[in-house]
Amino acid sequence: MKHKKSQRIAKPKLPPGSMGWPYIGETPQLYSQDPNVFFASKQKRKLIPDIETEVISSLESWVSDEKVINSFQEMKKFSFNIGILSVFGHLDNNYREKLKENYNIVERGYNSFPTRIPGTAYSKALSARKRIREIISEIICKRKEHKLMEKDLLGHLLNYKDEKGQMLRDDQIADNVIGVLFAAQDTTASVLTWILKYLHDDQKLLEAIKAEQMEIYEANQGGKIPLTWGQTRNMPITYKVILESLRMASIISFTFREAVVDVEYKGYLIPKGWKVMPLFRNIHHNPEFYPAPHNFDPSRFEIAPKPNTFMPFGNGVHSCPGNELAKLNMLILIHHLVTKFRWEVVGYQSGIQYSPFPVPLHGLPTRFWRNE
Numbered sequence: 001m002k003h004k005k006s007q008r009i010a011k012p013k014l015p016p017g018s019m020g021w022p023y024i025g026e027t028p029q030l031y032s033q034d035p036n037v038f039f040a041s042k043q044k045r046k047l048i049p050d051i052e053t054e055v056i057s058s059l060e061s062w063v064s065d066e067k068v069i070n071s072f073q074e075m076k077k078f079s080f081n082i083g084i085l086s087v088f089g090h091l092d093n094n095y096r097e098k099l100k101e102n103y104n105i106v107e108r109g110y111n112s113f114p115t116r117i118p119g120t121a122y123s124k125a126l127s128a129r130k131r132i133r134e135i136i137s138e139i140i141c142k143r144k145e146h147k148l149m150e151k152d153l154l155g156h157l158l159n160y161k162d163e164k165g166q167m168l169r170d171d172q173i174a175d176n177v178i179g180v181l182f183a184a185q186d187t188t189a190s191v192l193t194w195i196l197k198y199l200h201d202d203q204k205l206l207e208a209i210k211a212e213q214m215e216i217y218e219a220n221q222g223g224k225i226p227l228t229w230g231q232t233r234n235m236p237i238t239y240k241v242i243l244e245s246l247r248m249a250s251i252i253s254f255t256f257r258e259a260v261v262d263v264e265y266k267g268y269l270i271p272k273g274w275k276v277m278p279l280f281r282n283i284h285h286n287p288e289f290y291p292a293p294h295n296f297d298p299s300r301f302e303i304a305p306k307p308n309t310f311m312p313f314g315n316g317v318h319s320c321p322g323n324e325l326a327k328l329n330m331l332i333l334i335h336h337l338v339t340k341f342r343w344e345v346v347g348y349q350s351g352i353q354y355s356p357f358p359v360p361l362h363g364l365p366t367r368f369w370r371n372e
């Protein structure tokens with residue numbers, strides 16, 4: 001009898017962390033400690049202090065009596081650095097700059113006419129993509145040389161095996177990295193720019209957020225102690241402002257899905273292969289779900305929205321995997337923004353530009369000062 005060729009199936013590893021003592025595990029600690037402290041220590045990442053460092057250095061760089069910054073462009077730089085942090089962990093500055101330079105060229109070619117004629121935005125983007133792949137291959141080589149097993153996204157991509165035990169090629173890894181940087185940058189930057197505007201326009205709300213954040217700032221000895229995971233989970237006013245900003249701005253207005261089988265819906269047939277567009281923005285601005293939808297009112301999130309009426313990060317298997325990171329970035333940025341800085345929108349006119357996500361006109365020109 002002919003045996004089937006044995007397929008080597010990669011056995012998945014157990015999640016990291018401690019199992020505690022035999023039989024009793026960590027039950028004694030669980031029942032003797034403040035549960036917030038216990039779970040906060042379990043959920044601790046390397047990530048919060050690193051995000052704080054990026055936040056502070058970005059905010060500091062915006063302060064000037066003379067300089068007016070384009071908030072959206074500055075938020076983009078910040079979001080890019082956070083993207084790099086989650087993909088590569090602490091990356092050599094030289095690599096970071098080279099990635100940034102080439103990524104910007106890829107971005108300029110993203111919506112351009114697809115022609116390989118030299119000098120066009122598209123052909124420049126193709127060359128830049130090739131260079132990004134080479135840079136990533138070099139980083140991978142170094143990691144392999146030094147047997148570095150990092151827990152960042154690159155580490156996961158390097159360890160990934162499909163059901164046949166097949167690993168990803170360097171160019172597939174590069175595609176994933178470019179995809180994640182793209183998904184993370186403009187989205188986070190647009191929402192942060194809207195938050196700056198919404199808080200600027202509602203001074204009473206700004207005062208309420210400030211009071212909430214000052215309490216944490218003072219508990220952390222005037223910002224000398226870094227924020228903890230538990231503190232970021234306990235910012236109720238700030239969190240509601242973030243949810244309301246995600247709703248109001250609805251920067252991802254819609255998405256596409258393809259019907260993989262014939263679907264009957266409300267007496268209509270949606271044939272297999274047809275595209276379906278869930279319109280998130282319309283749902284978020286529907287007065288049936290959100291009364292007076294054009295008013296910025298974070299208190300509406302005191303009651304949880306009805307199922308499937310709040311989808312700023314999409315829904316289903318392809319919903320946003322960066323959702324928690326994005327919210328964490330916003331919470332940390334708002335904490336430092338309101339406790340240490342003040343800002344004023346310059347020459348402000350209401351209006352929206354699409355780049356391609358909706359952002360305040362001219363990227364919200366703003367002047368920043370350090371609080372005295």
Ligand code: HEM
Pocket residue numbers: 083086179180183184185187188191251252255256311312313314315317318319320321322323325326
């Ligand atoms: C406020 C910021 C963000 C918003 C509003 C947002 C929104 C979304 C939405 C609506 C989708 C689903 C698109 C669809 O269904 O077609 C999505 C997908 C995705 N997002 Fe985000 N995102 C944000 C930040 C991030 C960050 C920080 C990362 C990564 C670090 C990220 C990575 C991704 C990826 C990789 C996908 C594709 C998932 C898939 O196709 O399976 N996003 N995002």
